[in-house]
Amino acid sequence: QSALTQPASVSGSPGQSITISCTGTSSDVGGYNLVSWYQQEPGKGPKLMIYEVSKRPSGVSNRFSGSKSGNTASLTISGLQAEDEADYYCCSYAGSITHVVFGGGTKLTVL
């Protein structure tokens, strides 16, 4: 059982927007502005999409955005494209004992 809770799956049609939630506690998501999101395609290593809650690395489309409210972080993908179909994982720093926790992952299907 993962420390952070994500929906197992979400889906949307091309052009639509979807949001993936990531719920933790005050010891991880709520305690630090160190939530990150990763995209993983089948058979590949994950790719960083969002860091420090809402920052985008160079080269990541501005269709991807992140936010946080309390103990829940969110990843929003606008203008869905077929190439966005993948698994998405949230991650949070969790202090000097636990260090890092991940969500269980969300499978995004573009209909």
Next chain:
Amino acid sequence: EVQLVESGGGLVQPGDSLRLSCVASGFTFSSHSMNWVRQAPGRGLEWISFISTGSGNKYYSDSVKGRFSISRDNAKNSLYLQMNSLRVEDTAVYFCVRDPIWRSLDYFDYWGQGTLVTVSS
């Protein structure tokens, strides 16, 4: 181009040992903390170990503490994971993962493709 290439995975029996390696290229390896993250078949990601740039700080998840050991050789641009007393539940793809420069465990900016470790009798 940043590259992280893992090797050393394979099929082993419970109780066996295995050493994973990760060779880094395309960046100054000695300036980045590094990690191992694993993913059991069909499951999510699990952070298991961290090592600082000069090897002075090493952290482990509870699931591997006392059995696994992380190390690095900055002269060889290489990261290692010594895995002892392997269990069936250690079966996973193991990823070599980079921290951004001057950061530790805040987020992970590059991942390797992974190497599969299967523990089965």
